[in-house]
Amino acid sequence: AQRVTQPEKLLSVFKGAPVELKCNYSYSGSPELFWYVQYSRQRLQLLLRHISRESIKGFTADLNKGETSFHLKKPFAQEEDSAMYYCALSGLGQGGKLIFGQGTELSVKP
Amino acid sequence: GAGVSQSPSNKVTEKGKDVELRCDPISGHTALYWYRQRLGQGLEFLIYFQGNSAPDKSGLPSDRFSAERTGESVSTLTIQRTQQEDSAVYLCASSTAGRPDTQYFGPGTRLTVL
Numbered sequence: 001a002q003r004v005t006q007p008e009k010l011l012s013v014f015k016g017a018p019v020e021l022k023c024n025y026s027y028s029g030s031p032e033l034f035w036y037v038q039y040s041r042q043r044l045q046l047l048l049r050h051i052s053r054e055s056i057k058g059f060t061a062d063l064n065k066g067e068t069s070f071h072l073k074k075p076f077a078q079e080e081d082s083a084m085y086y087c088a089l090s091g092l093g094q095g096g097k098l099i100f101g102q103g104t105e106l107s108v109k110p
Numbered sequence: 111g112a113g114v115s116q117s118p119s120n121k122v123t124e125k126g127k128d129v130e131l132r133c134d135p136i137s138g139h140t141a142l143y144w145y146r147q148r149l150g151q152g153l154e155f156l157i158y159f160q161g162n163s164a165p166d167k168s169g170l171p172s173d174r175f176s177a178e179r180t181g182e183s184v185s186t187l188t189i190q191r192t193q194q195e196d197s198a199v200y201l202c203a204s205s206t207a208g209r210p211d212t213q214y215f216g217p218g219t220r221l222t223v224l
Contacts, residue, residue: 004152006152009150032211034211043113043215043216043217044153044201044215045215046211046213049211051211086152086153088153094166095141095158095160095165095166096141096143096158096205096209096213097143097155097158097166097169098143098145098153098155098213099155100145100152100153100154101152102150102151102152103152
């Protein structure tokens with residue numbers, strides 16, 4: 001079965017603190033993994049994808065196939081990072097449909 | 111440029127009524143996706159269109175749900191005999207070639223079934 005699990009509904013940190021949003025997945029094959037973000041009153045948008053191995057807005061995520069995880073990290077959180085974060089996967093040959101986790105609300109306090 | 115648009119933005123209906131939700135994708139986007147987000151939950155895939163055919167309808171929760179698409183343009187999601195559990199935000203996304211990393215999402219339609 002395909003599944004994405006984000007164990008934390010809410011993560012609250014202070015500005016400047018490191019942040020890690022956890023994501024674990026279940027998929028029989030080699031999926032593509034993504035992080036999407038939704039800022040207040042804005043649309044859901046792509047933050048980053050594992051195949052790009054890129055850093056966006058200071059965030060990085062490493063795919064760990066052994067642990068089936070794709071945790072999102074940032075060394076120093078900023079107030080503007082406060083948003084809903086969704087981990088998602090897509091399987092080969094599935095036309096691009098995304099399987100989402102339940103989301104983690106990140107709150108960065110001043 | 112214009113993004114994905116959805117209408118209405120909000121819809122309140124009575125249990126048992128039919129509703130139609132509309133999605134206008136980005137011009138030139140061949141793939142179109144419908145997702146549902148119930149309160150406190152993640153997005154659930156409903157259906158995927160490539161052009162006007164739907165290769166994957168696996169997420170439609172019951173036969174009360176149907177969707178169609180006109181060419182590579184507007185799509186309509188229809189829910190017949192609405193139930194309270196249908197209350198959710200319905201999101202539409204489009205992409206150029208069925209690639210997940212190019213999906214652009216609309217603002218959603220918030221459906222409330224009383």
